[in-house]
Amino acid sequence: MFNWAKQQLANVAGIQEPIYGPTAIKSVAEEAATVPYTELKRDDLKWRAMDSTSVETQTFYFMSTSGQLGCAQVIYSNVVGLHVTCQFTAKVFSRDASIPHIWSSTQLSNVDFSDDKTCFYADNCAVELSEDGTTYTIKSLADEGCIVNLTVTRTTPAIHAGTTGTTLFGTDFTNPWGLMRHAFWPRCTSEGTITTPDGPIDFSGRAFYVYALQGMKPHHAASRWNFVNFQGPTYSAILMEYTTPPSYGSTTVCVGMIAKDGEIVRAGCDSTATHLKSAGDPVNDWPAPSEAKFTWSGKTKDGKELTAVLEGALGERLDRIDVMAEVPGFVKKIVQTAAGTKPYVYQYSPQVKLTLKLKLGEEEISEEGELLTEATFISE
Numbered sequence: 001m002f003n004w005a006k007q008q009l010a011n012v013a014g015i016q017e018p019i020y021g022p023t024a025i026k027s028v029a030e031e032a033a034t035v036p037y038t039e040l041k042r043d044d045l046k047w048r049a050m051d052s053t054s055v056e057t058q059t060f061y062f063m064s065t066s067g068q069l070g071c072a073q074v075i076y077s078n079v080v081g082l083h084v085t086c087q088f089t090a091k092v093f094s095r096d097a098s099i100p101h102i103w104s105s106t107q108l109s110n111v112d113f114s115d116d117k118t119c120f121y122a123d124n125c126a127v128e129l130s131e132d133g134t135t136y137t138i139k140s141l142a143d144e145g146c147i148v149n150l151t152v153t154r155t156t157p158a159i160h161a162g163t164t165g166t167t168l169f170g171t172d173f174t175n176p177w178g179l180m181r182h183a184f185w186p187r188c189t190s191e192g193t194i195t196t197p198d199g200p201i202d203f204s205g206r207a208f209y210v211y212a213l214q215g216m217k218p219h220h221a222a223s224r225w226n227f228v229n230f231q232g233p234t235y236s237a238i239l240m241e242y243t244t245p246p247s248y249g250s251t252t253v254c255v256g257m258i259a260k261d262g263e264i265v266r267a268g269c270d271s272t273a274t275h276l277k278s279a280g281d282p283v284n285d286w287p288a289p290s291e292a293k294f295t296w297s298g299k300t301k302d303g304k305e306l307t308a309v310l311e312g313a314l315g316e317r318l319d320r321i322d323v324m325a326e327v328p329g330f331v332k333k334i335v336q337t338a339a340g341t342k343p344y345v346y347q348y349s350p351q352v353k354l355t356l357k358l359k360l361g362e363e364e365i366s367e368e369g370e371l372l373t374e375a376t377f378i379s380e
């Protein structure tokens with residue numbers, strides 16, 4: 001048992017990497033300095049299903065008109081030496097601490113893709129991209145207690161940062177040993193339901209979609225993450241930031257975008273995420289934030305200077321996810337001591353709504369909106 005666990009760890013967690021320094025990472029921000037972002041074609045939305053160690057995800061976040069918050073995700077993970085596993089997860093957040101979140105996580109079998117690799121199939125589960133590339137349909141009967149039937153339609157172009165959306169890891173960037181890629185649908189409409197034994201929950205409203213490929217061991221790529229999904233009546237503001245472990249010079253890669261219907265107002269790598277105050281967490285000593293500030297900047301397509309700020313108290317956290325909770329306790333202990341890894345995700349959606357303050361040239365716009373933000377701590 002112990003040897004099994006050690007092997008599992010070597011495969012999944014691995015040991016800490018040596019210090020390669022900041023020259024062993026080529027941030028997508030280098031591309032974004034000249035080409036801030038690129039609009040995507042259908043081809044850019046393919047599953048890669050890499051045959052090396054990797055985690056690939058499609059994640060859809062929902063903010064219904066009636067105030068429900070939810071998400072659905074397909075996770076394709078390949079741990080070389082072990083196996084490929086696929087998981088479908090769905091969550092409906094409870095805003096009342098006395099009522100648990102609805103959380104469903106199901107292992108999928110008979111995984112397959114469409115010939116063009118834009119659609120995902122498994123027994124009782126399908127996530128399909130429409131012919132015109134504007135709509136994903138997400139259907140799952142994999143968990144009878146949480147039946148998903150949702151569509152997400154983008155109202156802006158699909159984009160990634162820079163020319164490739166990809167950050168490379170290695171000492172030879174023509175042959176990198178790792179990569180991280182993200183692609184976004186920053187502003188979408190949604191329709192459909194998540195159905196539990198208590199009945200269907202309507203998710204008509206707004207949505208956001210992110211595709212992520214971590215072509216390496218996830219905790220080798222990032223020690224911290226920040227994520228912002230702000231959806232206002234007119235504007236959406238998205239931010240995704242990670243900081244590498246010291247092995248890659250504690251380098252921060254931050255992709256941000258401001259969008260409105262029909263238009264990417266600005267996207268690129270000029271965003272910042274700052275925790276202004278932390279509430280901490282006695283369970284693990286992570287400085288879980290209680291107040292934060294997020295910024296966006298850069299030039300719009302028509303040459304206007306844009307700055308945007310979202311700042312304020314995050315309120316009671318919605319949830320804390322102990323990522324290692326599902327592995328046996330002693331495995332967790334070894335991961336913590338051997339690899340310095342204790343991943344926790346903190347999720348917030350302030351009840352006191354935050355206001356996006358946007359400056360577009362001389363024009364000043366303030367807009368209240370729905371926010372879902374995550375702070376993730378993985379390693380020191």
Ligand SMILES: *[C@@H]1O[C@H](CO)[C@@H](O)[C@H](O)[C@H]1NC(C)=O
Nearest residue numbers: 148149150151190191192193
């Ligand atoms: C799924 O939702 C759509 C509306 O978005 C509806 O027309 C369809 O009947 C639903 N399908 C099932 C199996 O419930």
